[in-house]
Amino acid sequence: MKWTPDDLRHMRRAIVLAENGARTVAPNPLVGCVITSEAGEVIGEGWHEKPGNDHAEVKALQSVSDSNRSMLPMSTWYVTLEPCNHMGRTPPCAALIESVRPRRLVIACSDTNPNVQGGGAGRLRQAGISVETGCLQNEVQWQNRRFFWNALHQRPWVVLKWAQCQNGYLDPRSSEERTPGAGSFALTGPEARAITHDWRSKEQAIAIGSNTALVDNPRLDVREIDAPSPRIILLDPSGELPASHPLFKNAQNLIHVVGSGHAAHGDFGCTWDIHQGIDNLLTKLYGEFGVMSVLIEGGAAVLSAFLDADRWNEIKTWTSAKQFHSGLKAPELPQTLLAPAYESNTEGMSGSDQWNWFIHPRVSKQ
Numbered sequence: 001m002k003w004t005p006d007d008l009r010h011m012r013r014a015i016v017l018a019e020n021g022a023r024t025v026a027p028n029p030l031v032g033c034v035i036t037s038e039a040g041e042v043i044g045e046g047w048h049e050k051p052g053n054d055h056a057e058v059k060a061l062q063s064v065s066d067s068n069r070s071m072l073p074m075s076t077w078y079v080t081l082e083p084c085n086h087m088g089r090t091p092p093c094a095a096l097i098e099s100v101r102p103r104r105l106v107i108a109c110s111d112t113n114p115n116v117q118g119g120g121a122g123r124l125r126q127a128g129i130s131v132e133t134g135c136l137q138n139e140v141q142w143q144n145r146r147f148f149w150n151a152l153h154q155r156p157w158v159v160l161k162w163a164q165c166q167n168g169y170l171d172p173r174s175s176e177e178r179t180p181g182a183g184s185f186a187l188t189g190p191e192a193r194a195i196t197h198d199w200r201s202k203e204q205a206i207a208i209g210s211n212t213a214l215v216d217n218p219r220l221d222v223r224e225i226d227a228p229s230p231r232i233i234l235l236d237p238s239g240e241l242p243a244s245h246p247l248f249k250n251a252q253n254l255i256h257v258v259g260s261g262h263a264a265h266g267d268f269g270c271t272w273d274i275h276q277g278i279d280n281l282l283t284k285l286y287g288e289f290g291v292m293s294v295l296i297e298g299g300a301a302v303l304s305a306f307l308d309a310d311r312w313n314e315i316k317t318w319t320s321a322k323q324f325h326s327g328l329k330a331p332e333l334p335q336t337l338l339a340p341a342y343e344s345n346t347e348g349m350s351g352s353d354q355w356n357w358f359i360h361p362r363v364s365k366q
């Protein structure tokens, strides 16, 4: 299928609109919609903000002015995801589009929801609308990578994150020197914080191990930006964290993962023993607690466990300008890494710190 420059331009705009929901839309997919007149002018735009709210197609139709409504029968609709055809919390978008009966519908990606697949597009074709799919499909698959991964694997999308010095250490203090309550070592400058908080806000949960919680006591919030704070997951299979730990007091919907025989504190307890393996943990977090994506922030042992089990999808790193020659080693980056293909920025500087963004090679074949 050859797409016209206008098709590509309008679908790109729909992708940009969809991204507005990045911090709020889960567990739903990101969706954007652009409606154009027969002459190719944009007459409507919409995007899906959060579960329970109107879908992108409904918002786009609502945005069409009264004076432009007469153009709708000859309009083209650009939608990043196949319109839904099942009764969810809102009426199906396929019925809405069918009632408007535009001339043409361009879809980037088919939905993988079994209630939807082929349904919305097929119904609209039958209604006499020209339906074309696959316009910027790879870009939209990437944009909705967490959603498609969840549907395929019933596990959260996993992002690993750490900050290291030039020589590959996480902390100039050795494990023995990293004692409970010691506090975190500031490896990156204050300018790095806004980017880190943006990374956090894009995932549904942040996970750290008990040792990091005890030594560093990180705040794990997104205070630098206007976004809901992700859930916190404390991985504590040995049951080391006391109920008095500050993270239990300040976080909402916190999940305390403890080994059998240990007491869980916080809002939710999850029983998991190390010998059950990472897959078992991820399946529980997704199936029992609805965690769609998780940013794993440490410490070294937790990060290494996910790397060793090959259970990660993205890696985001900070490399500080600082240099030290001993301390706690950072994990080794895997041998084969790719940069995200559909992102304009996959590395950059913030103050004197460099950030890098990698994906697992399997992600590009998803």
Ligand SMILES: [Zn+2]
Binding pocket: 055, 056, 057, 083, 084, 092, 093, 094
């Ligand atoms: Zn819909």
